[in-house]
Amino acid sequence: MKKLLSLLTVVSFSISTVTSTVSCMPKQPSTTKTSPLKIGLDIDKSQTIDTTSDPKNHFGFTNYFIVGDSLSDVNGLTTYVKDKFVVNTNLDQFIDFNLTLGGAYGFEDENGVYNSAFSNGKTTGYLLSEKLNFGGMRASNKYSKLVNSKEGYGKNYSVGGATAGKTPDLTTGLVINDFSTEEQARALVKQQKIGSNDLVFFEIGGNDMFSLIQNQDSENEKALVEYMNESIKSIRATLFTLLNxxxxxxxxxxxxxxxxxPRYLNREEKQDIVDLGKEYEIKINKVVNEVKSYYPDSLFYTSLYEGENDFPTIIKGYGEYIDKEIENEYNSTSPFAETNVVEINGNTTFTFNELKAIDYKKYIDELKESSTFEKTKLNVTLKAQPSNVNQWNDLTERDQIMKSYFFTDVVHPTKFVHEYVSEIIKEMVLREFK
Known part of the structure; x- marks a missing residue:
């Protein structure tokens, strides 16, 4: 049983930290040369569940869904891990497994229920659901099982670590390829009956950029070019799958x-990653223009790379937004949490490097040969920790301290930034989709 615990711990933590470790090179493109209007039409929709609502109560929209990564994830990664690696492998017969995000991650909702997120509160896409009167959102993925038809599936398909492009790497692919944005879109279409005026918030590209930068830094031009093309093809497939x-x-x-x-804050040469981002942005815009040629009124693209809502503008705007509400200096680029650790069953703590050293392939082989198990609890918590780990007594106190920070860690914004951006996104939605 101890070996099983080690196996699931490593798998779970590897998934949780995929945004920091993934280096992708695709094996094959996501789509063929068939007509773009045929993309996604092969999906079996015979078992879809209808959860559409009266548009009069939701600013004209009949339903709302999210496709994306950790910037939208609320219980997405933790649900996916349990669904794929425990429930769908029948390991839940032997183990009571739960993965949680804690420390500077996660939050309690209005009902006192704890939720895992790569922030200390609700994410932008999740907040938009509430602002459009659809209420809170449950997570869903291709492995999710329907509890009852009245409740339906969850509507937030985003998963922390998600990319547009897929990877042929055996270990990494086992984790992330099942929740690429194209796979998320296909799961959505397979599970949800599409209404007459549904809205999807689709955000992606951060993890793809991390992979591209890593390939660039390793001077692997072939991998860089191939992955960028794969990523763009997958974004195209995601959009056409939803619209078709x-x-x-x-x-x-x-x-x-x-x-x-913050991940690149101390990088000596930054122009190369700026130029790489520009190339990626140009390719995204080409896809957007192609999609709009078929669906001119159904897609609106907002760039965080450039334009009126680019990232520097958001960072500056948030600083002005909370200027009168904080006592300390605004930390626009310094992360609140500096390290990640894994806590097992509330006591044993590992760093990522310690977990990577475990030979979990050996445990997989032994697990296949084993036939007897004693059901036990395995609670794995991925924590984002600041240098002073004991600086708050409860989540309210933690959140007040974090209010002066833009970034929770080296990548993800704090809850207050998500709240600020969600207002911008809501105005954008109501303006563009009248």
């Missing part, structure tokens, strides 16, 4: 300019 199956409104948000993200 009846989605009427998509707000698409791309990745930010990377030179001011």
């Amino acid at each position: 199956n009846g989605i009427k409104n998509i707000l698409f948000m791309g990745p930010p300019i990377m030179d001011i993200v």
Whole structure:
């Protein structure tokens, strides 16, 4: 049983930290040369569940869904891990497994229920659901099982670590390829009956950019070019899959300019990643223009790389937004949390490097040969920790301290930034999709 715990711990933590470790090179493109209007039409929709609502109560929209990564994830990664690696492998017969995000991650909702997120509160896309009167959102993925038809599936398909492009790497692919944005879109279409005026918030590109930068830094030009092309093809496939199956409104948000993200803050040469981001942005815009030639009124693209809502503008705007509400100096680029650790069953703590050293392939082989298990609990918590880990007594106190920070960690914004951006996104949605 101890070996099983080690196996699931490593798998879970590897998934949780995929945004920091993934380096992708595709094996094959996501789409063929068939007509773009045929993309996604092969999906079996015979078992879809209808959860559409009266548009009069939701600013004209009949339903709302999210496709994306950790910037939209609320219980997405933790649900996916349990659904794929525990429930769908029948390991839940032997183990009571739960993965949670804690420390500077996660929050309690109005009902006192704890939710895992790569922020200390609700994410932008999740907040938009509430602002459009659809209420809170449950997570869903291709492995999710229907509890009852009245409740339906969750409507937030975003998963922390998600990319547009897929990877042929056996270990990484086992984790992330099942929740690429194209796979998310296909799961959505397979599970949800599309209404007459549904809205999708689609945000992606950050993790793809991290992979591109890593390939660039390793001077692997072939991998860089191939992955960029694969990523763009997958974005194209995601958009056409949704629109070809009846989605009427998509707000698409791309990745930010990377030179001011804390992960690259101390990088000596930044122009190369700025230029790389520009190339990616140009290719995204070409896809957007192609899609709009078929669906001129159904897609709106907002760029975090450039334009009126680019990342520097958002960072500056948030600083002005909270200027009178904070006592300390505004930390626009310094992350609140500096390290990640894994806590197992509330006591044993590992760093990522310690977990990477575990030979979990050996445990997989032994697990296949084993036939007897004693059901036990395995609670794995991925924590984002600041240097002073004991500086708050409860989540309210933690959140007040974090209010002066833009970034929770080296990549993800704090809850207050999400709240600020959600207002911008709501205005954008109501303006563009009248």
